[in-house]
Amino acid sequence: MKLAIVIPWYGIDIPGGAEAMVCRIAENLSLRGWPVEVLTTCIRDFHADWGKNYHRPGIYQINGVPVHRFRVERRQRELFDAVNRKLLLGLPVSAAEERFFLSEMINSPDLYRFIRSHQDDYFFIFVPYLFSTTYWGSLIRPDHSCIIACLHDEPYARLNSFRKMFEQVRALIFLAPAEHKLATHLYNLEQVESLLIGGGVDTEVQGNAIAFQTKYGISEPFILYVGRRNPEKNTPLLLEYFASYKRRNPGQLKLVLIGSGDLQLPDGCEEAIIDLGFVSPQDKLNAYAAATVLCQPSVHESFSLVLMEAWVCGTPVLVHAGCEVTRDHCVRSNGGLYFADYEEFEAILDLLLRDQALVRRMGLNGRDYVLNNYDWKVIMAKYEAALARWGVSR
Amino acid sequence: MDTENGESAVDVTEIMRQIRETLVRRRMERGTPAPILPDLGLPSGTGGEGTLDIAAHKALHQASQLAEDIYVDYPIEWRNPILGRAWAIVRRKIHGEVRTYVDAMVARQMAFNVAVVQVLRQVVEHLEHPTVESRIVELTAEIESLRRKVSELEEQIVNKS
Numbered sequence: 078m079k080l081a082i083v084i085p086w087y088g089i090d091i092p093g094g095a096e097a098m099v100c101r102i103a104e105n106l107s108l109r110g111w112p113v114e115v116l117t118t119c120i121r122d123f124h125a126d127w128g129k130n131y132h133r134p135g136i137y138q139i140n141g142v143p144v145h146r147f148r149v150e151r152r153q154r155e156l157f158d159a160v161n162r163k164l165l166l167g168l169p170v171s172a173a174e175e176r177f178f179l180s181e182m183i184n185s186p187d188l189y190r191f192i193r194s195h196q197d198d199y200f201f202i203f204v205p206y207l208f209s210t211t212y213w214g215s216l217i218r219p220d221h222s223c224i225i226a227c228l229h230d231e232p233y234a235r236l237n238s239f240r241k242m243f244e245q246v247r248a249l250i251f252l253a254p255a256e257h258k259l260a261t262h263l264y265n266l267e268q269v270e271s272l273l274i275g276g277g278v279d280t281e282v283q284g285n286a287i288a289f290q291t292k293y294g295i296s297e298p299f300i301l302y303v304g305r306r307n308p309e310k311n312t313p314l315l316l317e318y319f320a321s322y323k324r325r326n327p328g329q330l331k332l333v334l335i336g337s338g339d340l341q342l343p344d345g346c347e348e349a350i351i352d353l354g355f356v357s358p359q360d361k362l363n364a365y366a367a368a369t370v371l372c373q374p375s376v377h378e379s380f381s382l383v384l385m386e387a388w389v390c391g392t393p394v395l396v397h398a399g400c401e402v403t404r405d406h407c408v409r410s411n412g413g414l415y416f417a418d419y420e421e422f423e424a425i426l427d428l429l430l431r432d433q434a435l436v437r438r439m440g441l442n443g444r445d446y447v448l449n450n451y452d453w454k455v456i457m458a459k460y461e462a463a464l465a466r467w468g469v470s471r
Numbered sequence: 472m473d474t475e476n477g478e479s480a481v482d483v484t485e486i487m488r489q490i491r492e493t494l495v496r497r498r499m500e501r502g503t504p505a506p507i508l509p510d511l512g513l514p515s516g517t518g519g520e521g522t523l524d525i526a527a528h529k530a531l532h533q534a535s536q537l538a539e540d541i542y543v544d545y546p547i548e549w550r551n552p553i554l555g556r557a558w559a560i561v562r563r564k565i566h567g568e569v570r571t572y573v574d575a576m577v578a579r580q581m582a583f584n585v586a587v588v589q590v591l592r593q594v595v596e597h598l599e600h601p602t603v604e605s606r607i608v609e610l611t612a613e614i615e616s617l618r619r620k621v622s623e624l625e626e627q628i629v630n631k632s
Contacts, residue, residue: 155546167533168541411481414490424490438481 252380284366284390301368306338365390388443412443538584
């Protein structure tokens, strides 16, 4: 039996942590001789129109992995948006609205036909839980289906349709202990094989703090933020807290941001906040190495690759206490601290700025944590054991 | 605990405990309780010290946000240039009729929501932040207990020497 990884969009240069992780899993498995293929749609990426075929349908070879792209059909976006708005507001939705939500999200009958006609030839891994490619696809052959959940504590996770989906597939893969705990709290997983595998991280990389300081002219201590800037990622909260900190503690500390999205800078902080936008992968590593601390304020994380990247470069992290996944990483690694409100944010920053030894030790703890748990070698060994159990053969 | 190179090991949980203890002491000195439900609806010192758990605080925060924001837009569009357009006109007419009484109901519901959330916030504040006086009583008792322990330890030291 072959392995098919099913994801709504696929490409080596598209944004998103889950998307990047899937590329690496597929490529690593292919390099190790596993018969892996990717089934995806012609949609460009998450930010594109989900009813528009950006790529041509067909079979592509991307870094040695066969990628089947299937056409999507038009969808009633207004219906989807109406239900989505209700869900985002935390309002209850009816069974009919759940159906609209799933049927008008991504429509790819060709993809589902392919899965149906090849259901005996493949074991399917669907990523992530939230998209209709996962819902409709895993319904076809649940006993040949595994889902890499990427689950957050959010209204979508409480939809009946997803509950049924989670409870009937063969296996689930989780990226963090807290994500697994959330799933067992939300669903009855007694009959489902639950695997805590984690996300893979490149550990053979190195950041150069001096190179960053020289290139960008930033020699002051700074908090680093890496990722999309939007309310879902809690970026406005970080800006607000940083502005408050600067008002109460005028000093050299800066906030450096890397990533995409608009920023509404707080008044009076324009000089202390440095927006670098997109930078090269090596510059990003150098920034991690140069930072005093990486801040991840998001409360909706299922793994948080940026935490791991900062730790690989020996930099401690500061996360929001409301995100069990990132807080749990900090506690397990002893490589980061967590704030629940502004006062804690301020107290932690004060501590980190005055205790360089603590910063260094926490950074090293984080690095050990990543090397022991999330190095690609560790992760691939877990995937290979699971694939052999599921009947996929090299 | 010390590491092999003589540096003390890091215990994040212990660091957070000390930070939170310091903040509580500062608040007590100022005589002001911790701000309830900060920006993300999480209590200060998240981690289970309060009477209510984080989920309850999150739920209340969400309720506060939703209380006055329960209107949902429902844009009516069409694809088919003739039939679709005609059907959209009919749907808009029906939609408009429905909204005349639904909007009135929503307004009442919002007033009710706001009142309930206000009361709930007061109840939570009362539960999570007992008065400064009662906290002083608790701390005085704790000091007395610690003094007794110190005396006992002093006696033990004197007896041993």
